[in-house]
Amino acid sequence: MTMTLSSLIAAVAAVMVVAGLVMAVAGGIGWAPGPARRRSRLEQRLRASLGLGGTNPAQPTSWWARRSSRLGGALVLGLGVWLFSGWLMGGVVAAVIVAGLPWLLNSGSGAQEQIARLEAVEEWVRRLSDIHTVxxxxEQSIQRSLQTVPKPIAGEVTRLVSRLQAGWLPQDAYRGFADEMNDAICDEVAALLILHAEDRGAGLGRALNDLAAALSQEVLSRREVEADRQKPRTNDRWVTIFCLAIFAVSMMSGAYVEPYTTPMGQLVLVGLGIAFVLVKIWMRRMAVIEPSPRFLSSADRTPTEKEASR
Structure with a gap:
């Protein structure tokens, strides 16, 4: 029995359809891997190669997570698809898919990065309370904390120290730090520093300790929320992989994709790609929770405060 290209495509498509149905049922009943399960070394390497296993979203963990390598790979693949299938727009769509893989698969990276920054603020405040003594x-305590500041907020704290050393009013420097962090809970940190800069009262160390405890609870709460939001994100990621795999298999079938080689077919293909991106955006917005409004926002300051902070 000879395996033809059409039968091979049909077999692969059938397997993918079954896998998609299984994932849909699993997502419908709320199944998700246990958070306490220890991943094997092979699974860790696979997740790292896909860019899903990095602890710091700012640091790429795979070749396509690096912009230059990703753009080069997108160009090569786009040309290959164009030459192999004769789809000009198919090559463009393939190149766009490769270039946008981190956005397509890592839907929760921004929230995880924000939690990591908030956890770093909690650690920095706790260290600051230890450094601050009678x-x-x-201001001297903040300068000393620069030696042990956590990496996710090293840039913000460095600029805060630079502003203090440059002669900025401490209140304005702390407000600038809050603007860079852009988080309501970080406004509480800046507000405590501003209040101490204005009255220079005692008990700052205890207040910093209490604030660090509150930040720790906030980090825990946000991690629990993100764990619940991770379930639909995982389902969304699998649906995306399934759709991309169908697109890749379809390129190998000449008779099936022949209508897309016409000018009208090219426009339909681009329209389908745009619709896919719009659906992805819609699904992401459904899982986004509006952040709490800040109370130290620069938009709420009086003109005098804005001019003094320049």
Whole structure:
């Protein structure tokens, strides 16, 4: 029995359809891997190669997570699809898919990065309370904390120290730090620093400890929320992989994709790609929770405060 290209495509498509149905049922009943399960070494390497296993979203963990490598691979694949299938727009769509793989598969990277930054703020505030002692000003304590500041907020704290050393008013420097963090809970940190800069009262160390405990609870709460939101994101990721695999298999079938080689077919293909992206955006917005409004926002300051902070 000879395996033809059409039968091979049909077999692969059937397997993918079954896998898609299984994932749809699993998503419908709310199944998800247990958070305490320890991943095997092979699974960790596979997730790293897909860009899903990095602890710091700002650091690429795969070749396509690096912009230059991803754009080069997108160009090569786009040309290959165009030459192999004769689809000009098919090559364009394939190149766009490769270039946008991190956006397509890592739907929760922004939230995870924000949680990591908030956890770093909690650690920095706790260290700041340990450094601050009687006879040492808050500004001196902040400068000393620069040696042990967590990496996710190293840039923000470095700029805060630079502003203080440049002669900025401490209140304006702390407001600038809050603007860079752009988080309501970080406004509480800046507000505490501003209040101490204005009255220089005692008990700052205890207040910083209490604030660090509150930040720790906030980090825990956000991680629990993100764990619940991870279930639909996982289903969305699998649906995306399934759709991309169908697109890749379809390119190998000449008779099936022949209508897309016409000018009208090219426009339909581009329209389908745009519709797919719009659906992805819609699904992401459904899982996005509006952040709490900030109370130290620069838009709420008086003109005098804005001019003094320049």
């Amino acid at each position: 006879g040492v000003s808050l």
